[in-house]
Amino acid sequence: MCQLLGMNANTPTDVMxxxxxxxxxxxxxxxxxxxxxxxxxxxxxxxxHHSARVSPVADLVKRFPIRSGNVIAHIRKATQGRVALxxxxxxxxxxxxxxxxxAHNGDLKGFAPRLHGGFRPVxxxxxxxxxxxxxxxxxxxxxxxxxxSELRHTLAELLPIPAAYGTFNCLLSNGQALWAHCSTQxxxxxxxxxxxxxxxxxxxxxxxFGALTTPGDRVAxxxxxxxxxxxxxxxxxxxxxxxxxxxxxx
Amino acid sequence: MCQLLGMNANTPTDVMxxxxxxxxxxxxxxxxxxxxxxxxxxxxxxxxHHSARVSPVADLVKRFPIRSGNVIAHIRKATQGRVALxxxxxxxxxxxxxxxxxAHNGDLKGFAPRLHGGFRPVxxxxxxxxxxxxxxxxxxxxxxxxxxSELRHTLAELLPIPAAYGTFNCLLSNGQALWAHCSTQxxxxxxxxxxxxxxxxxxxxxxxFGALTTPGDRVAxxxxxxxxxxxxxxxxxxxxxxxxxxxxxx
Numbered sequence: 001m002c003q004l005l006g007m008n009a010n011t012p013t014d015v016m017x018x019x020x021x022x023x024x025x026x027x028x029x030x031x032x033x034x035x036x037x038x039x040x041x042x043x044x045x046x047x048x049h050h051s052a053r054v055s056p057v058a059d060l061v062k063r064f065p066i067r068s069g070n071v072i073a074h075i076r077k078a079t080q081g082r083v084a085l086x087x088x089x090x091x092x093x094x095x096x097x098x099x100x101x102x103a104h105n106g107d108l109k110g111f112a113p114r115l116h117g118g119f120r121p122v123x124x125x126x127x128x129x130x131x132x133x134x135x136x137x138x139x140x141x142x143x144x145x146x147x148x149s150e151l152r153h154t155l156a157e158l159l160p161i162p163a164a165y166g167t168f169n170c171l172l173s174n175g176q177a178l179w180a181h182c183s184t185q186x187x188x189x190x191x192x193x194x195x196x197x198x199x200x201x202x203x204x205x206x207x208x209f210g211a212l213t214t215p216g217d218r219v220a221x222x223x224x225x226x227x228x229x230x231x232x233x234x235x236x237x238x239x240x241x242x243x244x245x246x247x248x249x250x
Numbered sequence: 251m252c253q254l255l256g257m258n259a260n261t262p263t264d265v266m267x268x269x270x271x272x273x274x275x276x277x278x279x280x281x282x283x284x285x286x287x288x289x290x291x292x293x294x295x296x297x298x299h300h301s302a303r304v305s306p307v308a309d310l311v312k313r314f315p316i317r318s319g320n321v322i323a324h325i326r327k328a329t330q331g332r333v334a335l336x337x338x339x340x341x342x343x344x345x346x347x348x349x350x351x352x353a354h355n356g357d358l359k360g361f362a363p364r365l366h367g368g369f370r371p372v373x374x375x376x377x378x379x380x381x382x383x384x385x386x387x388x389x390x391x392x393x394x395x396x397x398x399s400e401l402r403h404t405l406a407e408l409l410p411i412p413a414a415y416g417t418f419n420c421l422l423s424n425g426q427a428l429w430a431h432c433s434t435q436x437x438x439x440x441x442x443x444x445x446x447x448x449x450x451x452x453x454x455x456x457x458x459f460g461a462l463t464t465p466g467d468r469v470a471x472x473x474x475x476x477x478x479x480x481x482x483x484x485x486x487x488x489x490x491x492x493x494x495x496x497x498x499x500x
Contacts, residue, residue: 042373
């Protein structure tokens with residue numbers, strides 16, 4: 001199944017991702033990957049619909065130390081929508097002069113909301129459709145970008161609607177915070193300086209924090225499955241929504 | 251000054267860019283670069299606000315053979331807006347279920363259109379503001395994505411409005427066609443199979459077409475300055491708008 005990974009930090013953190021696990025498991029998650037890094041309000045999005053095993057984009061991401069406060073990554077195993085660039089997560093839209101990034105793990109059956117035209121999917125996944133609907137409803141609910149806590153309330157009302165149609169584990173960020181909604185499977189961890197490498201030998205993704213961290217640094221991670229064996233990851237409850245701000249659960 | 255480069259081809263063309271010239275001229279165009287590649291309706295956007303000389307993203311673009319039918323590239327020399335990722339061209343928005351990519355060479359003074367909220371700039375450049383206004387006006391003019399020729403008429407009405415505020419050489423693509431508007435400086439060329447490398451030793455950008463082209467292949471290039479000395483580049487007239495479809499001027 002798809003893998004989600006989110007990071008929220010209180011200071012732009014030098015982070016490097018590794019797709020090492022994929023190199024030996026080419027049969028899984030072969031349908032592409034994507035990583036979005038916020039740098040202030042700016043955004044870098046690396047996507048590829050080829051396996052991370054052979055993708056030169058994955059190779060760049062592995063070698064490129066990116067300082068970011070909010071990251072969303074996704075490794076895809078296609079369930080709906082063909083394997084194509086336009087169906088590769090994360091998806092991005094602009095709202096209220098900010099970029100919004102969304103990635104989804106799961107499968108929605110029969111979710112067919114009415115879209116008024118402000119946000120429309122480019123590809124043909126249930127995920128991008130749900131994201132466009134979510135952006136549309138956020139735009140209707142607030143005239144401008146609301147405080148993080150207020151946005152959490154709106155999301156708590158909206159996210160159960162698509163979630164009623166299937167499995168809807170998802171990550172959302174606007175560069176200020178990371179929202180995570182669990183339908184079936186999601187874990188989180190808050191870490192502090194000093195950071196080592198967080199890795200699980202058997203996993204697809206690992207994340208390494210650079211050596212240049214300071215004592216005040218805080219980082220929160222959200223992942224489909226715990227990335228490390230020896231740290232206290234907390235499982236989300238089904239239906240739980242969490243927001244991470246400044247590297248801590250909000 | 252900034253450099254624009256656009257490519258439109260009748261078949262996804264294996265294209266590789268080179269920033270070789272920049273390696274020896276670090277003082278110019280040091281404020282970032284960006285390249286957007288359409289693959290069907292999907293999009294890859296590589297941006298960096300570091301010089302192409304040192305950027306690992308530029309290094310990837312140089313080594314990565316990307317098959318695309320529409321490409322827009324931009325090398326930035328900042329005039330308005332600080333050097334930051336959110337100010338790096340090309341800019342992207344979604345409209346009518348398609349991605350739209352825009353890059354601008356020039357400087358607008360005092361262009362302050364009213365934005366209704368559907369499209370708002372994330373950064374603080376005159377270029378992104380003009381793009382958001384353009385998307386807003388296109389959304390008002392058509393209910394859904396219009397035929398290319400009709401869109402050309404709408405753009406011919408809209409583009410002179412920001413252009414009245416300064417220099418407005420720009421490229422726009424939705425993956426179906428490439429629109430190019432000249433205010434002061436822009437050149438185009440239509441090429442056919444067999445393709446060689448198009449390069450000017452003294453230039454910042456060169457573009458190489460892969461060996462695997464077929465006799466029916468056609469490619470149009472648009473660039474601030476001609477990329478080659480020995481081909482018949484045509485200069486745009488001031489105020490001229492051209493659309494390229496299937497690798498040929500439309």
